[in-house]
Each structure stands twice: as structure tokens, then as C-alpha cells.
Amino acid sequence: MFLDESTQAAIYWSQIWSRFQPLTPMGREAKRELLPFMPGQETAWENTLHEQELLWQSEEKDPDWGRRIETYLRKVPDIENVLFSLERDEQLGVSDWFILKQFVWQVRLWRKSLEEQDLEGWTTIKEEVWESLLTLLNPTPPLTPSFYLADAYDQRLSALRKRLQSLEKQIREHREEAAKRIEAEFGVRRNRAGEWVVERDREVVKHLEADQRLGRVRETPFDVVFVLLPTKVEEAWVSEREQVLDEIKQVEKEVCRRLAREVRPFLSQLVSAVEELTHFDLQWARMRAAQEWRGCRPHLAADKVQIRGGFHPVIAEQLEEKGQLFTPLDMELPQGTTVIIGPNMGGKTVALRTLGIICALAQYGFFVPAKACSLPLYPYIAGVIGDGQDTQAGLSTFGAEVARLSKFLTQEQVGLLLLDEIGRGTNPVEGAALSAAVTAYLAEKKWWAVHVTHYHEVLQIPGIYKLRTLGLKEEELAEHLAGGSSLAEGLKLLMDYRLVPVTGQEPIPQQALTIAHALGLPETIVTDARQRIASDG
Amino acid sequence: MLQRVLKQGLDSLSIIGLAKNVGKTTVLNGLVAEAHEKEISVGLVSIGVDGEERDVWSGRLKPPVYVPAGSFVATAGPLLDLEGYSWEVIAETGVQSAVGKVLIARALHSTNVKLAGITAAEDAAKIDHQFRALGAQLTIVDGAYDRKAAANPFITKGSICVVGGSMAPTLDQVVEKTAELVHLFTLPECTDPTLQLAAEQAINQRQLFAVHEGKITPLPFSSLFVPEKMLRMELERKPWKGIAIPGALTNRSLSLLTRIGRPLQLVLNNPTCNFVSLAVLRRFFQIGGSISYLRRSRLLGIAINPVSPSGFSFDPQEMRERITSVCSPLPVFDIVRDPV
Numbered sequence: 116m117f118l119d120e121s122t123q124a125a126i127y128w129s130q131i132w133s134r135f136q137p138l139t140p141m142g143r144e145a146k147r148e149l150l151p152f153m154p155g156q157e158t159a160w161e162n163t164l165h166e167q168e169l170l171w172q173s174e175e176k177d178p179d180w181g182r183r184i185e186t187y188l189r190k191v192p193d194i195e196n197v198l199f200s201l202e203r204d205e206q207l208g209v210s211d212w213f214i215l216k217q218f219v220w221q222v223r224l225w226r227k228s229l230e231e232q233d234l235e236g237w238t239t240i241k242e243e244v245w246e247s248l249l250t251l252l253n254p255t256p257p258l259t260p261s262f263y264l265a266d267a268y269d270q271r272l273s274a275l276r277k278r279l280q281s282l283e284k285q286i287r288e289h290r291e292e293a294a295k296r297i298e299a300e301f302g303v304r305r306n307r308a309g310e311w312v313v314e315r316d317r318e319v320v321k322h323l324e325a326d327q328r329l330g331r332v333r334e335t336p337f338d339v340v341f342v343l344l345p346t347k348v349e350e351a352w353v354s355e356r357e358q359v360l361d362e363i364k365q366v367e368k369e370v371c372r373r374l375a376r377e378v379r380p381f382l383s384q385l386v387s388a389v390e391e392l393t394h395f396d397l398q399w400a401r402m403r404a405a406q407e408w409r410g411c412r413p414h415l416a417a418d419k420v421q422i423r424g425g426f427h428p429v430i431a432e433q434l435e436e437k438g439q440l441f442t443p444l445d446m447e448l449p450q451g452t453t454v455i456i457g458p459n460m461g462g463k464t465v466a467l468r469t470l471g472i473i474c475a476l477a478q479y480g481f482f483v484p485a486k487a488c489s490l491p492l493y494p495y496i497a498g499v500i501g502d503g504q505d506t507q508a509g510l511s512t513f514g515a516e517v518a519r520l521s522k523f524l525t526q527e528q529v530g531l532l533l534l535d536e537i538g539r540g541t542n543p544v545e546g547a548a549l550s551a552a553v554t555a556y557l558a559e560k561k562w563w564a565v566h567v568t569h570y571h572e573v574l575q576i577p578g579i580y581k582l583r584t585l586g587l588k589e590e591e592l593a594e595h596l597a598g599g600s601s602l603a604e605g606l607k608l609l610m611d612y613r614l615v616p617v618t619g620q621e622p623i624p625q626q627a628l629t630i631a632h633a634l635g636l637p638e639t640i641v642t643d644a645r646q647r648i649a650s651d652g
Numbered sequence: 653m654l655q656r657v658l659k660q661g662l663d664s665l666s667i668i669g670l671a672k673n674v675g676k677t678t679v680l681n682g683l684v685a686e687a688h689e690k691e692i693s694v695g696l697v698s699i700g701v702d703g704e705e706r707d708v709w710s711g712r713l714k715p716p717v718y719v720p721a722g723s724f725v726a727t728a729g730p731l732l733d734l735e736g737y738s739w740e741v742i743a744e745t746g747v748q749s750a751v752g753k754v755l756i757a758r759a760l761h762s763t764n765v766k767l768a769g770i771t772a773a774e775d776a777a778k779i780d781h782q783f784r785a786l787g788a789q790l791t792i793v794d795g796a797y798d799r800k801a802a803a804n805p806f807i808t809k810g811s812i813c814v815v816g817g818s819m820a821p822t823l824d825q826v827v828e829k830t831a832e833l834v835h836l837f838t839l840p841e842c843t844d845p846t847l848q849l850a851a852e853q854a855i856n857q858r859q860l861f862a863v864h865e866g867k868i869t870p871l872p873f874s875s876l877f878v879p880e881k882m883l884r885m886e887l888e889r890k891p892w893k894g895i896a897i898p899g900a901l902t903n904r905s906l907s908l909l910t911r912i913g914r915p916l917q918l919v920l921n922n923p924t925c926n927f928v929s930l931a932v933l934r935r936f937f938q939i940g941g942s943i944s945y946l947r948r949s950r951l952l953g954i955a956i957n958p959v960s961p962s963g964f965s966f967d968p969q970e971m972r973e974r975i976t977s978v979c980s981p982l983p984v985f986d987i988v989r990d991p992v
Contacts, residue, residue: 192744192753208733210755213741263740263760272737280761304991307682312989335965337958338989367737 117151117495118475121519122533125500126471127429134428135404135481138185140193141389142396149397151478154492157415163480164412167402171482173232174402180232187225188396194218198386201379207371213262215378216252219245220260222388225395238391240384251377268370275363282356289349293328297343311341401481410482413473416489420448420474424486427469431484442612443486444469448565449580452557455567455614456574457584458626462612463567464500466584467533470565471498474531493563495530497523499537513540520553524562532557532564547572554579574617585611587626592633602633653953653985654686657790657810664780665952666793666808670829674816675957678987680794681718683812687790688720695724695756695783698767698794699776699807716764717794723759724788726779728752728769738763743782747775756782767794776807804924810950811837814987815975817960823971830954831978832930837923837951842944844917847894851919851946854896862892874898876905884912893917900925901943903932915940922947953983 118128137143152160174181192214200207223245229235249258254267266273290309298304301319303311311329313320315338323329323341330344345353408428425444434441444466457463473483475496499519516537523532537553538546547570557564558578566573574581588609595605632641657665667683669676680696687694696717719725724742725732728751732739739757747754749769756779770776780791793808815830842848850861850868860871871886876897894917901920906928909916920926922945928936933943956975958966968989976984 190744208730209736209739209741210729210732210752213755214729214744214753217744261740261742261758264737276737276761283762306988306991307685308678335959337965337967363737371736 117153117478119497122471122496122498122500125498125533125535126468126475127427128472128475130429131404131472131476134407135400137396137400138188139191139392139396141191141195141393142188142400144193145393145397146400149479151475152480152492153478154494157492160478160480160492161415163398163401164482166398167405167480167482168412169234170398170402171406173234174406177232180228184225184228184399187221187228188392188399190217191221191225191392192217194385194389198382198389201375201382204375206368207375209262209264212252212371212374216249216262217260218385218388219248219252222392223249225392237395238388240388240391244381244384248378248381251374264367264370268374269366271366272363272370275359275366279356279359279363282352282359286349286352286356289346289352290343293346294343297326297328309342312338313341315339401479405482408484410476411485411487413477413483413485414489415491417491418450420446420470420490422446422470422473422485422488422490425469425473425488426484427465427472428484429472430465430468444614446470446582446614448563450561450563451578451580452554452562452564452566453580453582454554454573454576455565455582455584456569456571456617457567458569458586461584461586461610463569463584464535465612466614467498467500467535467565467567471496471500471533493531494528496533497530498533498535499523500533500535501539513538516540524556529562532562534564534566536568537566538568538570546570551576581617582614583617585613585615587611587629589626589629592629596633602630605633606630653812653955653983654683654690654692656983657952658690658692660810660950660952662809662950662952663784663789664791664793664808665810665812666795667812667814668795669814669816670833671816671819673818673961674814675955675959675987676794676814677717678957679812679814679955680792682987683792684718684720684723688723692789693722693724693787695726695780695786695788695791696767696794697726697770697776697779697783697791699770699773700768700795716766719759719763719765721759721761724756724783724786725759725765725767726754726756726770726782727765727767729755731766731768732757735763735765738765742786745775745779745782747779754779756786758786773804773807780807805922805947805949808949810952812953812955813837813951814955814957816957817964817966818962823966823974826966826971827974827978828930830975834951834954834979834982835930835933836926836928837949839923839926839948840944841948842919842946844894847896847917847919847944848946850894850896851921854898854919855921855946858898860898861896862886862890863894863896864890864892871895876901876908880908880911883908887912887914887916894919896946897925900927902927903929906932906936909941910936910939913939917941918943920945923949951982953985954979955985955987957987959988 123129135146137146152163194215197207197211197215200211223242226235226238226240226242226245229237252262253259255265264272266276294305294309301322303313303319303323306312310332311323313323315334320339324331328344329341331339332342333340423445425446426441431441442462446466455463455466473485473488474490474493476483477488477490478492499516501516520534520537523530534553536550538549540546541549550568550570551572554566554573555576557566558576587606588611592605592609595609596602628641628644632638667676667680684694684696696719726745728749730752732741732755738760740760741755741757743756745754745756747769749771751769754769770779776793783791791808813833815826817826819829820826842851846863846866846868850863853868854861857870858874860873860876862869862871873883873886876883892914896919898921901918910932918941920943926943954975956971958968958971968986972984972986
């Protein structure tokens, strides 16, 4: 699996994925089955990105054009069932023909819009095909997107319809005249259903009952209900009407069958059109999503990941709501194991999540939330990342993380591993040892991994790349607090989240003590703690 | 009846029944025929249980609806295909029902059709807009199985209620049920701007909001289905003037409020959310409480059908008189006996 559920949760995948919104029913279906590009599919991947680049340019040049395209896409119906029935020679009804015509109508408009921007390469189906299909589905001018069984489909239709209408008129008028005569004779009036509802005790009931032209249909304890019985003439008309209706239905069947025969030669082109439109819809939706995060086109690099100005759209928005800014991520990861070290709350985990979302999006063919980005394609991306707040959750968390890690380490293929503080869920001595040992194993096996930790032992392992977050500007914090500002405010302002390479033997970050001091812990305790670190070192 | 609707400038109405088989379709067919005579083009849609071929309650086959030439309908595609030659299929609605895609079609000549596929109020409202865009002058919503829901003012601007012999075994009960509905539907629209605002917030945020001295405060409940103790505690925090309730008001909740004893002004979304009985309502009013709606549905008239499908009938004259006495000044008409 390219991204398992835990990794998806850790990098907030679903929140990002929900911004990817195809507009056609086929596009939405394809989204559900969409696979990432895998190693070996680099050319297809590059093509996907290139196509979006062209779309993006056209959309930027003419946003109105973009909105038009979207209107057409939104109106394209799913014709899978219609094509299926056509293929199997099943009977299609007017509603099916309407759906097909809608498809033809909207796809033709879509194609014309593509032409406007010299983008007709998106579809192989030529205008002539759509014109031919429209002629079949719209035999009488004017051209409209609706569908009905036009008289032009069969020469019998017009006459049959006329006959039907005239019979109905005759029957109606005949009954109306007869009913009026009854009403004049007996002084009774019909209800909406054309029945006479007469109170039982009225004298007229006897006369109505005796009249040959009327029939008693039902009675209640209060009323008797009469209807007009059909005359011989009317009966003949009604029976003819039934016959005409049957004939119309027969003709309708024949027309539908003939139409199916005429449309069937276009079947393969319709199938291609569905595929091309679905592909376009996915690409358009990718582009729209990436526009939201002002994405850049990622480039292929075989042996390193390079990100400049990267950010995680979801985290950036959460920060923005609190009035804070996301510190852009600049990062270079050569093939091998990279360790990121830094103080608590220093942004290590955020860097890991951001790296994860950028790599995952890139492999699904999206422009990525960064200023610049190059990377290889991985067979999978796996994160062992807690929620950042559960360091005290104890052995259950520890156990779950180790179990996940073991699963990945025993895999044959080397994917991108994102590890967040392995060993933190247990006691410091064992935790540090485990963290270092895992890193050493990864380094030796040349795994592509990023391990975020605050155990400085890990830095001693040979053959790893080392990054650190810059952390708190301590002197400025002291000034800030002396100026009477709050600690929370100070941390927000003065924490430097940027990543820099570890060059020499920088001192181990001890900013927990600085924070403790700022929070009011007596000076003597803090000094004692610092001395203890010095003597241990 | 239609005359009255048109005189009030309404362009949509629903037909609701208080029980199965009261004769809604007869009323619908009558209105459609009347509209046709007056050359008013109509759009027809039914809101009910999906795929309901037979009446859920009685098992009787549901009658098709009469559609004059030029009228619009929204129904599932396969139901149009039954008389395919009768229809010009015009638009998709975006609604996929168990019976198939719901489409909008215009009748090429007079025909009959079953209306099905729409179950959600929002879909019915959307279709009303589509009808209007196509040129329909009047949308008629047949409130099938769901009974009162179609009267939601979100969908239609007015309603006709059908009451009939199938509602209850005695005329007394039918009259009582009718009186209840009329009473609930004719409670006033809220005119207090603060309470109105509270009601908007309650509906949007699905939470109760209370008003005190012109200030709106959210209460920590999404409905009144909470333990009495909790509700009492919240209500006793301040001498609240009114409460806006997002969902349904039931006998149980209103009795609870009556027991707590605060003369509150309650605001509900619309009459279809009000499920209380007259007895419970009266007791709440006695302690000084009142109920109003953010949006009122207009009840345009009561159609009576003394006959039940089992053949049983009330005395039509007596029924008309007694129903008129509980719903005056609303017009009452007898769908079986009134001449055209």
C-alpha cells in the first residue's frame, strides 16, 4: 500500500484529498480508484504534470474560459448504463436517449472550448462525430439539448399522433355533450372526477337509476355515485384509441431499435470520449486543488529530495486562524538516513508532516505546496508519527509504534520512512538506546528515512545526514520577558522553526531549562541542572 | 381553490394529507385540471418514500397523476419511459433515486405518470427553481407518504390540507386532528428581531439559543431531548425571555417546559417542526408561554373527503360543517361532492 491509514492520518491526507474535486460523475468515480505514480512510471508522471501546466496557463490567461469549462463538466451525465445497454442490444427508452444526448451536447461544448485555447489535443474525437450523433438524436431543427420522439423518426408517427388527438377530442366532446344533457334533464352537477354524487334520499336518485345512459358505481350511507356509461359510438372510439396507442408504442420501440443501430457504430468513440473527459476532469481537479495551495510543479531527481518554501496547507491554515505564520520548509534529503534534532515544540514533527504531504501529493500527480521541489518516486511512503502530544501515552503507544516500524523494516522494497521520535514512549535510557540503534540499522541498510528525535546519542551514528531546527532565540526571549510580555507570546515570536544542517559539534539544545526558568523555577534549581549536564557530558 | 392561490400571488403549493388514502391525488388532479383550463403551466413533483410503488400503509397501488399537455414533471426516468412517446425530456435534476435518475420532462400531450424519486426537501426546492426557469407558473408538490413535510415553507409557499374518512374511525377524532393541524399552522410568525436572529442561529448551528435583555446566548443542547435536571439548571440561570429551537417540538418537551414553569416565548423553524397536541399546547399557554415560527407556512384551505377507501363514509354535510367550525376563516371544500 502506497500510503497506509496511519500515515494518511499523520499527514492529514483526507483533509487535502477532499480538496480534490472532480466535476463529472465519471471523474468522481475515477478519483476513488486513483493510484499514485510508481517508480518506473516517471515519464507518465512528467506528462501528467506537463498537461496541468498547460491547463493552468490557459486558465490564468482567461478565467472566464475556465468557468465555462467547469459549467460543461458539471452538466455531463454518466452514460455508463446507456453504453452498456447499447453494447448488449437492450431496449433504450426516451430517458436513456436524453442522457446520451446531454452527454453529446456537453462534450461538444467542452471540445469547442478546448479549441478556443488550442487545447483540442485533449480529445481524439472530432467535431464530425458529435455532429453526426446530434443529427441522429435531433432529427428536426432547432437543435436543443432535450430529447423526444420526434415525428421525423418515423413517417407513421405524425399520422398516429394526429389520430390519437382527434379521437381523444371526439371522446371528450361526446361525453361532455352527453353529460350536459343529463345535467339539464335532472338538475345535477358533476364533481372533479366527472361523477354525480347524489344524496340517497333525493327523488332524482330513482330517475338516475332508471336511466340507461348512467351507471351506479358505488354508494355510501349518504350518497349514491353515478357515472356516464359509454355509448356504442364512444366504445368504438375508445377501442380505436387503444389500438392507436398500441401502434404508437410499437413504432416507438422500432424507432428506439433503429436509433440504437445507428448509434452503435459510434460506441468505441463514445467510450473514448468518456475516458478522455474523465482524464481531463481529473487533471482539471488536480489543477484547481493545487491553485488553492499555489502549488509548484515538482521535478524528478533520482537521489535526493529537495524542497524550498514548502508548507502543509492544513497546518498553515490552522496557524493562520491563530494569527500565526507557517515558517516555510527548506530541506535537502540525500538518499540515506537523515536525523532531525531540535527542542520540543521546535517544529520537527511539522517538518515531517510537510515532507510527507509534499511527497505524497507529488506522486499522485499534483503540483505541490512549495516554491520549488524535486524528488524521486517511491514505492511507498510510511510514517511512524504520533499526534505529537501523546508522549506520555505510555507503553501502548510505544508498542503500536514499534509494531508498525517492524512491519516496514522487514519489507523488501525501500520506501520513504518518516519516523517521529522512536523510543520516546519508554524510559529515557532504553528509549535513547533504541532510537540510536534503529537509526544505525537504517543507515547501514541505506534506507531512505527521516528520523526526528531529541536524543543526542543519535547524532553520533556514522553515515547519517544531520539537520537541526534553530529553536529558541534565548537572549531575545530573556529581553522579551524582561519587557513584561508573556511566555506564550515570547515562544510564538522567538521560536525559529527553520532547518539547518548540523555542521560541527553544536551544543545539545537545553532549552527546556530556559523555558523552565522563564516559567519561574528557582534559579538555584536551574543552575544545578545545568551543572549536572556539564558534569555528565 | 386555485383561484385563491393565484389571487395571493403564490407560485408554489403543496398538498398534504393527514393520513393514507385521504384523497390527495384527487385534489392534485383537480387542481392540475383547473390550472390547465386557465392556461397556467404547472410543474409537478411528489415528495415521499423512494420507490414507493404501493402505498406503504394500505398496500393499495398508488394512482398515477394526470398531466395535461405542456405541463412539467420531475420523476424517475424509467417511469417516463413507460409512456416515452408522451414526453420531451428536458433536464437532469442531479438526483439519483432507487428507481433511476430523476429527470424533468414536458408532456407533449395529456397523459398520466407516477411521480417518484424525490425524498429530500432540498431536492424538491431545487426542482421548483428548475421548473420556474423552464417557464412553469405554478409548482405543485404532492406530499406523499411523508405527510406534513411537504408543507415546509422552504419548499412551497402555501399548502392545502386534505382530511378524510381514512384518518380516524369517528368524525370527532377527524375534527380534533384537523383542529390541531390548523391551530399549529396558524400560530404567528415571529416578529421580535432578537428572537428571529436567535432562531436563525439555532437553525444554522443546530443548537438551542436563549434570549435575555436583547442578548442571544447559546444553550449547551442541540434539542430539548435532555434530562429535566440539566434543562432546569440552564433555564434557571437567567430569567430568559425566549428560546429558539432548531428541530422538532414534541409533547414531551413542551410538557417539560410547562413543568419548569417559565413563561417562555418559543421560536421554531416552521409549522412542520411542531408536533404537540392541543391539550399540551393549551397548558403551556396557560402558564404564559407562546410559540411562533421563523417562517410560517400558509394554509390555503382544507379539502374534505368524507369517504374512506374501505367504503365507509361520514355524513358529508355534518363533516363540512364541523370542519368549517374549527378552521374558519379557511375555505373548506368537499373533493367528492363539490361540483366543478
